[in-house]
Amino acid sequence: MDFWVSSQANLTHVTINLICSALAAAYASRLRGTLEFKMGQALTATVAIFGFYAVAILIGRLFFSRSMFAFAVVGAACVSILVVGLRHRLTRARVAIISPLVGEMQFSFPFARIVSDPSKDLRGFDIVLVSLNENVSADWARALSRAMLAGCKIRHVGQYMEELSGAVSLEHFEVEHLPPNGIASYQLIKRLMDIAMVVFILPMALPIILLSSLAVLLTTGRPIFFLQERVGLGGVPFRMWKLRTMRPELKGETLRAAVVGDSRVTPVGRILRRFRIDELPQFWNVLKGDMSLIGPRPEATPLHIEYLGKLPNYPYRYLVRPGITGWAQVNSPPSASADEARRKLTYDLFYVKNLSLFLDLQIIAKTFWTVTSGGGVR
Structure with missing residues (x-):
């Protein structure tokens, strides 16, 4: 610490880091919603605040210490999460539901x-x-x-339910709920970020893909890759790449989604699926423009046709590119039935409705936790 504050420049750097940490903690203290949602928002705000500071350092060529900056970011993230957790335990919003004014809505x-x-x-x-x-x-x-004059907030019950659960109500979802300014502008930015991130990650991912391909070849033979027609942006089909983790389909066997403990999954395949290594070849789909890193999970064509007939709002998920990971993937297991697809659709439409950089950052954080914890594997 003496080294950090040994000069005026160091002292200024420490002061700005403390101010950024205080801003992140103050923002965290004002968040509403579920504990998980608030923690995601707090982490996103911390990254954004220190990100602006990093940009200022680069533009203004300001003095900074890498170790001090990293320590401040990690410390601010921990403090923000602590603030969210304590406030969540100590306070709870007092909520009134006006039963004559909520109609037939279920809550x-x-x-x-x-x-x-x-x-x-x-x-x-x-x-x-x-x-x-x-x-x-x-x-x-x-x-x-009278309540509004006293500072009480009047909220739509459906919107409040959506904020708490991170999922829309299909019964009350309308096309006008989609972003009023459209989604094309962010989609262009998102496409450029996808390409840049894949180019950055690919040198690290390629050795893993090669070793995994060799493991598949030695244990179960060819084919190494599994190619399947999936439905993407605008309902247009494409061929999605994965490392093969299941035995080949038998003649006359009906296509079905994987379930927990699926006997078709090979021993090596279970390891690849556990750490999502089988998804890495989809970087090629991202570079081609078939997919994004983040978006609704692309469904196989037969399942797509089935769900279209049962879920009227299903086509809206194709307003954005499908993703390797997404809001539904980190909140709900893969769909193996129409009921599970319906639940996953509530998260997909929430993503389309709230499409933003902040939401994508939350998904990245939750994906990292899901991969390291092994959640949602089938």
């Missing part, structure tokens, strides 16, 4: 209070949930006005 908030009498004083609540599609009587309008 389940064990910590919320249902209010059906407009004479009830709502000023003791932090959040009041209503449906903006319902007609508001004069009595309820007065009650809501």
Whole structure:
């Protein structure tokens, strides 16, 4: 520490790092939603704050210490997570659900209070949930006005449910819920980032792919790669590459998604799937433009056709490129049935609706945890 503050430049650097850490902690203290969501937001904000500082260092050619900067980033991330955890345990928003104003919407908030009498004083609540599609009587309008004047937030119950769960309600999802400015602008930026990241990662990934290919060849023979038609951007089919982790399909065998403990998975395949190594050849699909690093998981054509007939909102997931990882992949297991596909679609549409760099950073963080913990493997 004496070395770090041994000069005016070092002292300035320490001060700015502390200010950045304080900003990250202050932002973390004001977050709302599920614990997981708030932690993801806190980490994203920490990366963004120190990212701006790093850009300022490069542009202004400011003095900095790599060890001090790294220590500050890690420390700020730990403090932000600690702040989120403590605040989550010590405080909980007081929520009121106005039952006459939520219509037929289904909800389940064990910590919320249902209010059906407009004479009830709502000023003791932090959040009041209503449906903006319902007609508001004069009595309820007065009650809501008093609450708003007292600083209470009036929220749409569906939007609040979406924030807590990270998934949309399919029954209430409409096309106008998609980003009002469209998604083309971010998709262009995202495409450039995909290419840059693959080019950066590929030298490290290639030796792993080669060794894994050799392991597949020596244990189960050819073919080494598994190519399958999947459906991508705009519903256009493409051939997706993977390292083969299952025995070849038998003659007349019906295509089906993998399930937990699937007997078709080979011993080497289980290791490759455990650490997602079998997905690495999809970097080629990303470079070709068939896929992105982050997006809804591409489905096989037969499953795509099946889900189209059962899930009316399913085509909206093809507004963005499919991804190697995505919001649904880190929150829900791969779909092996129409019911699981329906649950996964709620996350896919949440991603399309909230498409942003911050959400992509959260997915990257959750993907790292999923890979290291082995979650979601089939």
